[in-house]
Amino acid sequence: PALRQLDVAHHLPAQSSYALQQELGGSRIITHAKGCTVTDGEGHSLLDGMAGLWCVNVGYGRDELAEVAYRQMLELPYYNTFFRTATPPPVELAARLAGLLAKAHGGELQHIFFNSSGSESNDTVFRLVRTYWMLKGQGDRSVFISRHNAYHGSTVASASLGGMDFMHVQGGLPIPGIEHVMQPYPFGEGFGEDPEAFAARAAQAIEDRILAIGPEKIAAFIGEPVQGAGGVIIPPPGYWQKVEAICRKYGILLVADEVICGFGRLGSWFGFQHFGFTPDIVSMAKGLSSGYLPISATAVSREIVATLRASGEEFVHGYTYSGHPVCAAVALANLDILEREDLIGRTARDTGPYLAAAMAERLAPHPLVGEARSLGLIGAVEIVAEKGTNRRHGGGGKAGPIVRDHCIARGLMVRAIRDSIVMSPPLVITHAQIDQLVDTIAAALDDAGEALSR
Numbered sequence: 137p138a139l140r141q142l143d144v145a146h147h148l149p150a151q152s153s154y155a156l157q158q159e160l161g162g163s164r165i166i167t168h169a170k171g172c173t174v175t176d177g178e179g180h181s182l183l184d185g186m187a188g189l190w191c192v193n194v195g196y197g198r199d200e201l202a203e204v205a206y207r208q209m210l211e212l213p214y215y216n217t218f219f220r221t222a223t224p225p226p227v228e229l230a231a232r233l234a235g236l237l238a239k240a241h242g243g244e245l246q247h248i249f250f251n252s253s254g255s256e257s258n259d260t261v262f263r264l265v266r267t268y269w270m271l272k273g274q275g276d277r278s279v280f281i282s283r284h285n286a287y288h289g290s291t292v293a294s295a296s297l298g299g300m301d302f303m304h305v306q307g308g309l310p311i312p313g314i315e316h317v318m319q320p321y322p323f324g325e326g327f328g329e330d331p332e333a334f335a336a337r338a339a340q341a342i343e344d345r346i347l348a349i350g351p352e353k354i355a356a357f358i359g360e361p362v363q364g365a366g367g368v369i370i371p372p373p374g375y376w377q378k379v380e381a382i383c384r385k386y387g388i389l390l391v392a393d394e395v396i397c398g399f400g401r402l403g404s405w406f407g408f409q410h411f412g413f414t415p416d417i418v419s420m421a422k423g424l425s426s427g428y429l430p431i432s433a434t435a436v437s438r439e440i441v442a443t444l445r446a447s448g449e450e451f452v453h454g455y456t457y458s459g460h461p462v463c464a465a466v467a468l469a470n471l472d473i474l475e476r477e478d479l480i481g482r483t484a485r486d487t488g489p490y491l492a493a494a495m496a497e498r499l500a501p502h503p504l505v506g507e508a509r510s511l512g513l514i515g516a517v518e519i520v521a522e523k524g525t526n527r528r529h530g531g532g533g534k535a536g537p538i539v540r541d542h543c544i545a546r547g548l549m550v551r552a553i554r555d556s557i558v559m560s561p562p563l564v565i566t567h568a569q570i571d572q573l574v575d576t577i578a579a580a581l582d583d584a585g586e587a588l589s590r
């Protein structure tokens with residue numbers, strides 16, 4: 137309890153209401169974790185249905201990651217990459233990522249820039265793309281196209297790239313030169329529409345905007361293969377192929393934000409692999425180190441780096457912690473675990489389908505559920521006021537938090553995004569834990585039924 141009081145007195149948590157923090161008497165203090173279970177300071181254990189924040193892919197309590205960090209700290213805790221210097225771990229990690237990307241992508245994405253977070257990676261994308269076009273003598277190509285409800289981070293540029301209006305209100309965003317188009321949300325904008333027709337319509341919205349602005353002004357299109365923080369929005373089949381074709385038609389760079397999808401979440405190394413498209417730039421974070429230390433990576437095509445090289449110019453961008461040796465060493469060891477335990481193959485063949493079947497059997501039929509969808513180990517349950525529709529209780533935003541709180545009270549950590557409950561458990565989750573996840577959400581829906589019918 138003392139820590140909770142200090143939390144209220146001094147600590148400002150991220151993306152939080154400080155009134156609510158105070159009202160609750162402080163944040164829940166998570167003190168330790170093992171596997172897929174986190175425990176708080178009052179001894180309550182929770183099944184972690186969110187893998188921290190979509191990131192702890194290899195689960196908690198991996199001694200080998202701690203040992204790697206310890207050894208690297210003793211040997212060399214830090215050196216920069218500003219002085220024509222580097223350290224071994226980021227160089228090795230860049231080569232390792234280039235190898236993984238070559239297998240997934242065909243060898244174009246061979247160059248890696250390191251940062252500490254997904255937001256910073258997308259800021260790197262923003263400056264790199266504009267620098268690239270400037271060096272190509274096409275500096276007018278400066279506009280980014282993104283989607284409504286996209287999440288690309290919380291810095292000024294990355295929150296501007298994101299399409300969350302409630303974030304834009306604070307800080308007077310977006311900054312100029314960023315356009316947002318319709319999201320490919322089958323249960324929202326595409327409700328009741330034939331998926332193929334909706335895919336075509338959502339892609340056409342992008343082309344229409346490109347033509348309205350002028351194709352010669354568009355620098356890049358950025359998108360999450362599956363929108364995560366927007367509510368686990370899985371695009372309809374064919375959408376990404378159409379988006380890719382539009383980008384190629386007008387010579388626009390295609391950026392995949394793989395911060396959530398990368399490193400196995402969808403049952404593939406990268407989300408673009410699952411959907412079958414080939415981006416020019418890829419942002420990665422979260423699962424790259426399973427959240428054990430902060431690190432992100434921006435993968436860039438050969439063509440972009442060739443242009444920078446040919447110009448002889450410096451790319452005057454980067455962070456003190458770009459290529460941090462301890463973070464990179466931990467990321468390398470994390471990739472070893474993903475490979476050794478075949479956690480990605482297991483997600484594709486075993487746990488992903490098991491989750492989908494459990495959701496179809498035990499959540500989809502629930503009277504409050506409009507849709508229960510998943511891909512690999514990411515999923516969402518849409519709560520509706522009337523089955524067969526996408527009509528929401530009280531106009532929207534009421535049901536999600538109620539159901540989430542019942543989940544937490546029953547020992548399951550999940551997140552509410554508007555009126556959906558989203559999940560993204562560690563990739564080490566067992567069948568029994570998936571059953572617990574699904575059955576707890578079903579029970580929480582039952583708990584919430586009465587409050588929602590009022």
Ligand code: PLP
Pocket residue numbers: 252253254255256258287288289290360364365393394395396421422
């Ligand atoms: N991009 C996506 C798709 C994300 O989901 C997130 C975070 O949730 C970010 C970028 C930002 O990453 P970070 O919070 O590490 O800055």
